[in-house]
Amino acid sequence: MLIAGNNTCSSGQLTSKCESHKGACPAASMTSEVVENEFEFYSKAEKYWKDVPATVDGMLGGYGHISSIDINSSRKFLQRFLRDGPNRTGTTRALDCGAGIGRITKRLLLPLFKTVDMVDVTEDFLTKAKSYLGEEGRRVRNYFCCGLQDFSPEPNSYDVIWIQWVIGHLTDNHLSDFLKRCRAGLRPNGIVVIKDNMAQEGVIMDDVDSSVCRDLDVVRKIIRRAGLHLLAEERQENFPDEIYHVYTFAMR
Secondary structure, rough: OOOEEEEOOOOOOOHHHHHHHHHOOOOOHHHHHHHOHHHHHHHHHHHHHHHOOOHHHOOOOOOOHHHHHHHHHHHHHHHHHHHHOOOEEEEEEEEEEEEOHHHHHHHHHHHOOOEEEEOOOOOOHHHHHHHHOHHHHHHHHEEEEHHHHOOOOOOEEEEEEEEEEEEEHHHHHHHHHHHHHHHOOEEEHHHEEEEEEOOOOOOOOOOOOOEEEEEHHHHHHHHHHHHOOEEEEEEEEOOOOOOOEEEEEEEE
């Protein structure tokens, strides 16, 4: 999902994403708007990403310079669950969802986990990942080329399932169903992590990359629908002012 730029909501109003309240659509309209055109919603997104350069800057919509800030914050957030204790999350295996070329796999997950699996809908990104990851890429066990709406994590297999900047490419129902499958994919004390853009109010449609941006309340409701319990929630700091607020959620 593009982090900044322009978008169009169902009213046809054009608005900067950093002013999402101006173009926000009521949450209830998102489901009907998207589901009626579900095939188009997913096919347009696939087409969009096929034209995106397989680079860090491409993955971050021209904001490659924020990658280190993002990774450092994510590492601090994640490490609180990896510390010693009776409910400590393991470090055997992680899953990177919407992995792209493996930016998060390379800099966040591989340094912390013995093995990592990657899933992304764009085959060219996964092909690029095999060279981008370098020698450490030998610890990536599987490269799954699949949209998350059709992907099922292997049951009882992952300590951490990391889902970043990709939930906007799923309809509400598909996101809820995917999170249910992620819950089944967790090992004991495992966690699911979502890190994504949050609208100020309601849901915003982006016709450029065929995605949606939901507000915090909508995302929390979907998490609850999936039967997951929210363990932690944190707003990302030190990102550029013009982009969406970004939040990280941990749940199991």
